[in-house]
Amino acid sequence: MNERSGRVPSELYPELVAPGGLGEALAREAARRGYGAEPMDPVEGYGPAVAACCARGEARFVVYATNEDEREFRFEISADSGWPWGAFGSTDDLAVVAAVLQAWRDGASIGQLRREWTLLAASPLEAAPPGRVVSTAWRLTLERSRVIRLGDAELAEALYAQPALRVFFPFPSHGEFSLLSSTADPFYEEVPRVVPAGQGLWNVVTAWSRWSPGIPSRVLGSRLGAREAAALVAANVPAGSGPAIEGGWAHRPAAEPPVIGDIDG
Structure with a gap:
């Protein structure tokens, strides 16, 4: 199990197999929905197929697709100061990620985002889907995440x-x-x-x-x-x-x- 691999299971993430990986897939989803399709940045230590990042000042919106057992887009939104404990989300729908990302790019605060999307939580383990808290904790531990x-x-x-x-x-x-x-x-x-x-x-x-x-x-x-x-x-x-x-x-x-x-x- 290599959580930072540049490879993704095609049966779980067919849209990420194309060149450009997760960042390009998000841009395509944003374009389909009429959002601004701004480019995403790479995430240090991760391949482009499984992670992408967007900056807004000191704040970061980072998306991961490192779950090799189930389809999951896990995302972390840091505060404007850069403090990592802002909001966390998990979904199997890339369109949901694109919608939250667009609202964040438009200037929505952490509080506004959490009021709009109930899937957002104050910690990555609270955001984990039911039945996946333990596996999420292990994955973040092995990835050496800064939020666990x-x-x-x-x-x-x-x-x-x-x-x-x-x-x-x-x-x-x-x-x-x-x-x-x-x-x-x-x-x-x-x-x-x-x-x-x-x-x-x-x-x-x-x-x-x-x-x-x-x-x-x-x-x-x-x-x-x-x-x-x-x-x-x-x-x-x-x-x-x-x-x-x-x-x-x-x-x-x-x-x-x-x-x-x-x-x-």
Whole structure:
């Protein structure tokens, strides 16, 4: 899987196979709709078939077609200051991208765009279609996107290379790398965590959790390379765990007393 490839699956993106790729496809769509067909710029690190960018002062409107499993045009709109956390969208319809892009080119603010198009969200994961939050998080992690929490690149790729781990939500933080069973707070962690051991090596540990207070932390492996650590994590996925649910973990931790008046159970 090469998210930055200049190639696209023709069955998913037939309009991007022609010379010029995504930028030219957007220009053709804009022309069909009577919009201004201004040229798009390349995106550093991506082939022209899968990414294109338009600038408006410091702001950027960037479109990606890097999903090789499903047809998806993912776009990011930065604020006028250049701050990347403006608005995010995802759609399978290139005409929708062209319409939002034209409104943005005409000077619409982030607020105006979000009022007009409900598909726009405040974060890339909120913009992900239902059922695709985990896969979106992995893709952005592997692409080294500036709009998602990033961990060590080699370790991220090694973890993703283990099919058993791809169903969990990647959550790097403070040098550590967790694979979670929920995509939002409250988070639930049942898979061993990878923590730095120095000199590019890693320890694999089971971390204490408020959800399982009776299970102490312990080290499963010490001073491992990224691939060894990922393989050890995959070998210690608890039976019956995963895939990650979208949203917060709904179940009360075992250590928490029931709330008076709670009738869930």
